[in-house]
Every structure is written in C-alpha cells, then in structure tokens.
Amino acid sequence: MTGDDLTRLARAAIARGFGADPTLPVLDDERPRGLFVTLRGRADGKLRGCIGRIQPQGPRLTDDLASCAWLAATEDPRFAPLRRPELDQVTIEVTLLDEPEAIASLASLDPARYGVVVRQGPRTGVLLPDIEGVDSAAQQVDIARQKAGIAKGSPMSLFRFTVQKFEEV
Numbered sequence: 744m745t746g747d748d749l750t751r752l753a754r755a756a757i758a759r760g761f762g763a764d765p766t767l768p769v770l771d772d773e774r775p776r777g778l779f780v781t782l783r784g785r786a787d788g789k790l791r792g793c794i795g796r797i798q799p800q801g802p803r804l805t806d807d808l809a810s811c812a813w814l815a816a817t818e819d820p821r822f823a824p825l826r827r828p829e830l831d832q833v834t835i836e837v838t839l840l841d842e843p844e845a846i847a848s849l850a851s852l853d854p855a856r857y858g859v860v861v862r863q864g865p866r867t868g869v870l871l872p873d874i875e876g877v878d879s880a881a882q883q884v885d886i887a888r889q890k891a892g893i894a895k896g897s898p899m900s901l902f903r904f905t906v907q908k909f910e911e912v
Contacts, residue, residue: 744772746909749808749837753780754830754911756809757816761827767809775799777840777904778808779871780815782825782833791833792819797843797860797869797904808837834911838871843902852880852903859887860902866891872906 748768755765779795794814801807812835816825825833843860846852852859858872861884868891870883877883884901893899 744770746837749839749909750835750911752805752808753812753835753837756812757825757830759809760813760816761830767805770805773803773805775802775804775807777843778804778811779836779838779840780808780811781836781838782815783836785832785834790821792816792822792825794819795838795840795869797840797867836908836910838909839907841905841907843904846901846903848901849880849884852883852901854878854880854883856905857903858906859883860904861887861891861893861899862902863891863893863897863899866893868893873908 748770752768752770755767758765759767776799777795777797779793781790782792783789784791792815794811796807796811799807818824840858854877855873859870861868868887868889870877870887870890877886888895888899
C-alpha cells in the first residue's frame with residue numbers, strides 16, 4: 744500500500760459520493776487503523792475539511808478511509824459542504840494513526856512529533872501532530888481540550904500517537 748493508493752482511494756470515494764462511479768483502488772494492507780482525511784485548497788493550502796477517527800470503526804481500512812473522505816468533504820461543521828466542481832480544487836492528505844498511548848504529563852509530548860488525544864468521560868478532542876502555528880505541548884493540549892468542550896483546569900486523560908502522513912502531489 745502506498746500513499747498514492749490512499750489518496751487515490753479518498754478522491755475516488757468523494758467522487759463516488761457525488762455520483763461518479765470510479766473504481767476504488769484495492770489496498771494491499773487492509774489492517775484497520777485510526778485515520779484522518781484532510782482537504783486543502785490547491786491554490787492556497789488552506790484547510791477545507793478534516794474528519795477522522797482515533798480508532799477504526801470497520802473491519803477494513805478501505806471502508807473507514809472512504810467514509811472519512813466523504814465526511815471531510817461534506818460534513819466538517821467548520822466549512823460549507825464541498826460541491827462537485829470544487830473537487831479538482833482541493834488536495835487530499837491521508838493520515839494513518841498508530842495506536843494512542845496514555846501519558847502522564849505534557850512533558851511526554853512534542854507537537855511536531857506526536858498527535859494528542861484528551862479525554863474526560865465521553866468528551867474527546869484530537870489534534871494531529873505538526874500543525875502550523877502549534878509550537879508547544881501546552882498549546883496543542885489546549886486546542887484539543889477546547890475541541891472536546893472540556894473546561895480549562897478540569898482533570899482529563901492524555902494520550903499521544905504517531906502518524907504516517909500521505910499527501911497528493
């Protein structure tokens with residue numbers, strides 16, 4: 744399985760959601776894992792949608808990847824849904840997550856290397872690693888905490904994870 748396979752599958756899944764009937768590429772490694780699909784404007788690189796899952800929901804990577812690609816294009820609440828003519832105007836990134844591991848403190852984080860999961864009961868916030876403008880572990884955790892709706896200073900569990908990131912060229 745290559746990065747090109749993953750990004751092609753994500754693009755084909757979005758096109759299929761718009762009514763096209765492309766053949767979805769077959770992946771060699773169907774081991775389910777957490778993943779995120781990120782869409783960026785081709786011209787400006789600005790975020791256009793991002794949806795993912797910390798843990799896989801289906802038995803095959805293909806199914807979760809196709810689902811997240813379509814949701815990133817149409818269901819990210821920060822953006823209007825992508826329209827069919829806009830598909831050629833975005834680039835696609837697929838980020839595969841390694842299993843999150845519990846950590847005791849911010850000292851175990853490096854926002855350039857690790858993504859973070861914050862959890863308090865049913866509330867969960869996630870931030871991928873190596874996000875432009877996120878320079879400290881405290882800032883990384885604070886953004887994830889806000890995404891989860893966890894009050895500042897409230898106790899929460901911390902997890903970190905590494906990723907493999909694949910971008911369309």
